[in-house]
Amino acid sequence: xxxxxxxxxxxxxxxxxxxxxxxxxxxxxxxxxxxxxxxxxxxxxxxxxxxxxxxxxxxxxxxxxxxxxxxxxxxxxxxxxxxxxxxxxxxxxxxxxxxxxxxxxxxxxxxxxxxxxxxxxxxxxxxxxxxxxxxxxxxxxxxxxxxxxxxxxxxxxxxxxxxxxxxxxxxxxxxxxxxxxxxxxxxxxxxxxxxxxxxxxxxxxxxxxxxxxxxxxxxxxxxxxxxxxxxxxxxxxxxxxxxxxxxxxxxxxxxxxxxxxxxxxxxxxxxxxxxxxxxxxxxxxxxxxxxxxxxxxxxxxxxxxxxxxxxxxxxxxxxxxxxxxxxxxxxxxxxxxxxxxxxxxxxxxxxxxxxxxxxxxxxxx
Amino acid sequence: xxxxxxxxxxxxxxxxxxxxxxxxxxxxxxxxxxxxxxxxxxxxxxxxxxxxxxxxxxxxxxxxxxxxxxxxxxxxxxxxxxxxxxxxxxxxxxxxxxxxxxxxxxxxxxxxxxxxxxxxxxxxxxxxxxxxxxxxxxxxxxxxxxxxxxxxxxxxxxxxxxxxxxxxxxxxxxxxxxxxxxxxxxxxxxxxxxxxxxxxxxxxxxxxxxxxxxxxxxxxxxxxxxxxxxxxxxxxxxxxxxxxxxxxxxxxxxxxxxxxxxxxxxxxxxxxxxxxxxxxxxxxxxxxxxxxxxxxxxxxxxxxxxxxxxxxxxxxxxxxxxxxxxxxxxxxxxxxxxxxxxxxxxxxxxxxxxxxxxxxxxxxxxxxxxxxxxxxxxxxxxxxxxxxxxxxxxxxxxxxxxxxxxxxxxxxxxxxxxxxxxxxxxxxxxxxxxxxxxxxxxxxxxxxxxxxxxxxxxxxxxxxxxxxxxxxxxxxxxxxxxxxxxxxxxxxxxxxxxxxxxxxxxxxxxxxxxxxxxxxxxxxxxxxxxxxxxxxxxxxxxxxxxxxxxxxxxxxxxxxxxxxxxxxxxxxxxxx
Numbered sequence: 001x002x003x004x005x006x007x008x009x010x011x012x013x014x015x016x017x018x019x020x021x022x023x024x025x026x027x028x029x030x031x032x033x034x035x036x037x038x039x040x041x042x043x044x045x046x047x048x049x050x051x052x053x054x055x056x057x058x059x060x061x062x063x064x065x066x067x068x069x070x071x072x073x074x075x076x077x078x079x080x081x082x083x084x085x086x087x088x089x090x091x092x093x094x095x096x097x098x099x100x101x102x103x104x105x106x107x108x109x110x111x112x113x114x115x116x117x118x119x120x121x122x123x124x125x126x127x128x129x130x131x132x133x134x135x136x137x138x139x140x141x142x143x144x145x146x147x148x149x150x151x152x153x154x155x156x157x158x159x160x161x162x163x164x165x166x167x168x169x170x171x172x173x174x175x176x177x178x179x180x181x182x183x184x185x186x187x188x189x190x191x192x193x194x195x196x197x198x199x200x201x202x203x204x205x206x207x208x209x210x211x212x213x214x215x216x217x218x219x220x221x222x223x224x225x226x227x228x229x230x231x232x233x234x235x236x237x238x239x240x241x242x243x244x245x246x247x248x249x250x251x252x253x254x255x256x257x258x259x260x261x262x263x264x265x266x267x268x269x270x271x272x273x274x275x276x277x278x279x280x281x282x283x284x285x286x287x288x289x290x291x292x293x294x295x296x297x298x299x300x301x302x303x304x305x306x307x308x309x310x311x312x313x314x315x316x317x318x319x320x321x322x323x324x325x326x327x328x329x330x331x332x333x334x335x336x337x338x339x340x341x342x343x344x345x346x347x348x349x350x351x352x353x354x355x356x357x358x359x360x361x362x363x364x365x
Numbered sequence: 366x367x368x369x370x371x372x373x374x375x376x377x378x379x380x381x382x383x384x385x386x387x388x389x390x391x392x393x394x395x396x397x398x399x400x401x402x403x404x405x406x407x408x409x410x411x412x413x414x415x416x417x418x419x420x421x422x423x424x425x426x427x428x429x430x431x432x433x434x435x436x437x438x439x440x441x442x443x444x445x446x447x448x449x450x451x452x453x454x455x456x457x458x459x460x461x462x463x464x465x466x467x468x469x470x471x472x473x474x475x476x477x478x479x480x481x482x483x484x485x486x487x488x489x490x491x492x493x494x495x496x497x498x499x500x501x502x503x504x505x506x507x508x509x510x511x512x513x514x515x516x517x518x519x520x521x522x523x524x525x526x527x528x529x530x531x532x533x534x535x536x537x538x539x540x541x542x543x544x545x546x547x548x549x550x551x552x553x554x555x556x557x558x559x560x561x562x563x564x565x566x567x568x569x570x571x572x573x574x575x576x577x578x579x580x581x582x583x584x585x586x587x588x589x590x591x592x593x594x595x596x597x598x599x600x601x602x603x604x605x606x607x608x609x610x611x612x613x614x615x616x617x618x619x620x621x622x623x624x625x626x627x628x629x630x631x632x633x634x635x636x637x638x639x640x641x642x643x644x645x646x647x648x649x650x651x652x653x654x655x656x657x658x659x660x661x662x663x664x665x666x667x668x669x670x671x672x673x674x675x676x677x678x679x680x681x682x683x684x685x686x687x688x689x690x691x692x693x694x695x696x697x698x699x700x701x702x703x704x705x706x707x708x709x710x711x712x713x714x715x716x717x718x719x720x721x722x723x724x725x726x727x728x729x730x731x732x733x734x735x736x737x738x739x740x741x742x743x744x745x746x747x748x749x750x751x752x753x754x755x756x757x758x759x760x761x762x763x764x765x766x767x768x769x770x771x772x773x774x775x776x777x778x779x780x781x782x783x784x785x786x787x788x789x790x791x792x793x794x795x796x797x798x799x800x801x802x803x804x805x806x807x808x809x810x811x812x813x814x815x816x817x818x819x820x821x822x823x824x825x826x827x828x829x830x831x832x833x834x835x836x837x838x839x840x841x842x843x844x845x846x847x848x849x850x851x852x853x854x855x856x857x858x859x860x861x862x863x864x865x866x867x868x869x870x871x872x873x874x875x876x877x878x879x880x881x882x883x884x885x886x887x888x889x890x891x892x893x894x895x896x897x898x899x900x901x902x903x904x905x906x907x908x909x910x911x912x913x914x915x916x917x918x919x920x921x922x923x924x925x926x927x928x929x930x931x932x933x934x935x936x937x938x939x940x941x
Contacts (some may be wrong), residue, residue, distance in 0.1 A: 066554075066558055067557075067558075068554050068557075087562065088554065088557040088558050089557045089558070089559075089561060091558075091562045091563045093558065094558065095554075095555070095558050097554070097555055098551075099549060099551050101549065101551035101554070101555040102550050102558075103552060103570060103573075103574070104574070105556075105574060105576075114556065114557030114559050114569075115560055118556075118559055118560035118561045118565075119560055120487070122601075122718040162555075162559070163558075166560070168561060179900070186402075325428040
C-alpha cells in the first residue's frame with residue numbers, strides 16, 4: 001500500500017484541509033446523557049484520536065460528527081459551517097465503519113463508485129477516480145471481486161478507498177483496526193498514517209487501544225463518561241495525566257493518596273508519618289494524590305530510600321520483573337529491568353524504595 | 366510393554382461397529398423407502414409407462430399436452446400460483462416495511478397478522494369467503510347498493526388467488542422481515558455518508574440485501590399454491606392441475622395415467638421452486654448484523670404518518686380476518702343468502718356439528734396424534750444419528766426425510782393408492798390402501814420434515830460435553846440419552862409434536878385420496894363433505910371454527926414452549 005501511495009500522484013492532498021471545532025456538544029439517548037458538554041479543537045490536517053473505554057461516548061461523538069444518532073445540542077463546526085441538524089448525506093464527511101459495512105451485493109468497483117454515482121459525476125470521471133482510489137490502496141487487481149472474496153485487511157482497504165474517493169472534508173475511522181489480527185494491525189496503522197499524510201485530510205480515529213492512538217496520532221483526546229478528560233500529544237498525556245482516570249487508563253500507575261507540605265521553599269509529599277517523598281517545583285499544600293508509573297520507583301539497595309516496604313510477590317514480564325510491595329496498608333508496583341542471570345527478589349524481603357528523580361505527578365484531590 | 370498393548374487393543378475394541386445406531390438407521394431407512402421413496406418412484410414409473418403394454422413411453426405426456434383441458438389446467442395452476450405470489454407480496458411488503466423502518470406502536474398487530482392466517486387452512490375459509498366476497502356476497506351487495514357496481518373477487522381463479530394469498534402471505538412477511546432485520550445499520554449509514562438517501566437508498570442498498578429472503582418466501586408460496594388441492598376443490602374450480610389429478614384418479618380409476626402425469630409435473634415444479642429458493646440463499650447470506658448492533662435504524666412517525674400506518678395495517682387486518690369472521694358468522698347464522706349479514710343467529714349448528722361430526726373429530730385426534738408421535742420418534746432418531754454418530758451416510762436420512770417437503774399431498778396419496786392397493790392387510794384380505802392406518806402413515810410422512818427440524822434444533826442446544834460428562838460419570842449411551850439428552854430436548858420435542866399434530870389435523874390433499882369409508886374419515890374430509898351441500902354449510906362452518914380453535918391453541922402452546930425453552934437456554938448461557 002505504501003508503494004502504491006508513492007507511485008500514484010493523482011489523488012493529491014486537497015488544498016486547505018478542514019479544521020473541526022466542537023462547542024458544548026451534549027447528546028442523550030432517551031434520558032441518559034451520553035455526551036456532556038464536549039469542547040474540542042482539531043486542527044486542519046491533524047490526525048486526531050478519541051481514546052476511551054467502551055461506553056465512554058467516543059463512538060457516539062464520532063457518529064454525531066457524521067450525522068448519525070440522536071440530534072445533539074451545541075455546535076459542530078466543519079470549517080466555518082455548523083453541521084448540526086444537517087442530514088448525513090449533505091455533510092461531506094467520510095466515515096470508515098468498524099465492520100467496514102461493504103455492501104455484499106456489489107463488487108469492489110461498485111462499492112467504491114457508489115458515492116461518485118450519488119454525486120452524479122460523469123461516467124468517465126467515475127471510472128478514473130475509482131481506479132485511482134483502488135490503486136491508492138493497492139487493490140486495483142481486485143476491482144471485480146465481491147467483498148466476501150477478500151481478506152479482512154483487503155476489505156478494510158476497500159472501505160477506505162470507498163470513503164476517500166469522494167474527497168470528504170474530514171475522515172472518520174471507527175475502530176478501524178479492531179477486526180484485524182495483531183501483525184496486520186501494526187502494518188495497517190502505518191499504512192493509515194501514510195495515507196493520511198499523503199491526502200492531508202483532517203482525520204479522527206476512534207479506539208480503545210492506547211498503543212494504536214499513541215503510535216500514529218498527532219494528538220489524542222481521552223474520553224470517559226461522556227466528558228473529555230484530557231487533550232494533548234500522546235507522550236504529554238502519558239507523562240502528565242490530568243487525573244487518576246487518565247493515569248490508570250494510559251498504562252499502569254501507582255496512585256498514592258497523601259498530602260503536600262511546603263517547608264523552607266521545598267515541597268514534600270507525605271504518605272504517612274514515616275514516609276515522604278521530595279517534590280520538584282512548587283505545589284499547593286493540602287490533600288493530593290501522587291501518580292507514579294511502576295518504572296518511577298526503584299529499590300534503594302544502599303538503604304538511602306524514602307519509603308520502607310515488604311515484597312509480597314512478583315510477576316515475570318520478560319524484559320522486566322514487576323514486584324508487589326506492601327507499604328503499611330497499601331500496595332505499590334515496582335518494575336525492575338530484568339537481564340539474563342539476574343536475581344529475583346524473594347517475597348517477604350524488607351526493602352527501601354526511592355522515587356526516581358523527576359518521576360511522578362501530583363494531582364490535587 | 367504389556368500394559369501398552371492392553372491399551373492399544375482396547376482402543377481398537379472401541380472402534381467396532383455399534384449395532385444399536387445401525388439398526389435404528391436401517392429401520393428408519395426402511396420406513397422412508399417404503400412410504401416415501403417407493404410410492405413416489407411408483408408414480409413416476411407409471412407416468413412413463415404405457416398402460417396397455419407396460420413399455421416405457423412418453424406417450425402419456427404427449428396425451429396430456431394434446432388435451433385442451435389439461436393445457437388450460439396447467440396454465441391456470443401456473444397463473445394462480447404466480448398471481449398469489451404477487452398479491453401476497455402486496456399484502457406483505459407494506460407490513461415488512463413499516464416494522465423494519467419505523468417505531469410503530471401497532472407492531473403487535475402486525476405480528477398477529479403474520480400468524481393468524483396460518484392457523485386456518487385455506488379451504489376452511491374458502492366457503493365463508495364466497496359469502497363475503499362472492500357475486501352476491503356481503504361486500505358486493507354493499508357495493509351495488511352504494512355505488513351500483515360489483516367486483517369479481519371470487520369469480521373462478523380470482524377466488525383461489527384471493528383465498529391462497531390471504532393464507533400464505535405470512536411466509537413472505539416472515540422471510541422478508543427476517544432479512545430486513547439482518548441488515549446492519551452501518552450498511553445504510555455508509556450509503557448515507559456517501560450521499561444517498563430516501564427511496565434511492567432503499568432501492569440500491571436495502572432492497573437488494575433483502576432480496577434473498579423475499580425470493581425464499583415467494584417460492585415457498587408458489588409451491589404451496591401450485592400443489593394445493595383443497596381450496597380449488599371447495600371453490601369448485603376444477604380446471605387446475607391438483608384437482609384434475611384427484612378427479613381423474615377418483616372418477617376414472619387408479620390405472621388412468623393422466624393422474625400420474627400431473628403428479629410428475631407437480632413434483633418437477635415443486636423441486637424447481639425449491640431449487641430457486643435454495644439458490645437464492647446460497648452464497649448470498651447477506652445477514653450483516655454485528656454483535657451488539659443490528660437492524661436498520663428506525664425513526665419515529667409523525668401523527669399523520671402513524672394514522673396512515675394504522676390505516677394500512679387495519680385494512681390488511683380486515684382482509685386477513687375476513688375468512689375467520691365469515692366462518693364465524695356462517696357457523697352461528699340461520700340463513701345467509703343474498704344479504705349482508707345472516708338473517709338470524711343460532712347455536713344449533715354447533716350441536717349438529719358435534720353430534721354428527723364426533724367420529725370425524727375422534728378420528729382426527731387419533732390419526733394426527735399417532736402421526737405426530739411417529740414424527741417425533743423418527744425425528745429425534747434421525748437428528749441424533751446425523752449429529753452424534755459416525756455412521757456412513759447418516760446425513761442422507763435427514764435429506765430423504767426433508768425431501769417429503771417437495772412431494773405434494775396429492776402425489777403421495779396417488780402413490781399410496783397404487784402401491785398398496787395390491788397389498789393385503791394380514792388376516793382380512795382388504796387392500797392395505799383402504800386401511801385407516803395408511804392415512805396415519807401418510808400424515809406422518811408428510812409432516813416428518815416439520816418435526817425433524819424441531820428435533821434437530823432441540824438437539825443442537827444440547828452440547829455434546831453434557832453427554833460426555835454423563836458418560837464420564839459412568840452412564841452408558843442409551844441411559845445418557847434417556848437421562849440427559851431427552852429431558853433437555855423435551856420442550857423442542859413437544860413443540861415438534863404439536864406442529865406435526867396441528868398441521869396433520871387439517872391436511873386434506875393426501876387424506877382425501879386415501880379415505881375408503883366415511884367412518885374412517887378425519888375432520889378435514891368431513892368438512893369437505895359438509896360444505897358440499899347448502900344445508901351442511903352451517904354445521905360445516907361450526908366444525909371449521911372448532912378446528913381453528915384446536916389448531917390455534919396447539920400452535921400457541923407450541924410457540925409458548927419454544928419461547929420458554931429459548932429463554933431458559935439463554936438464561937443459563939448468560940450465567941456462565
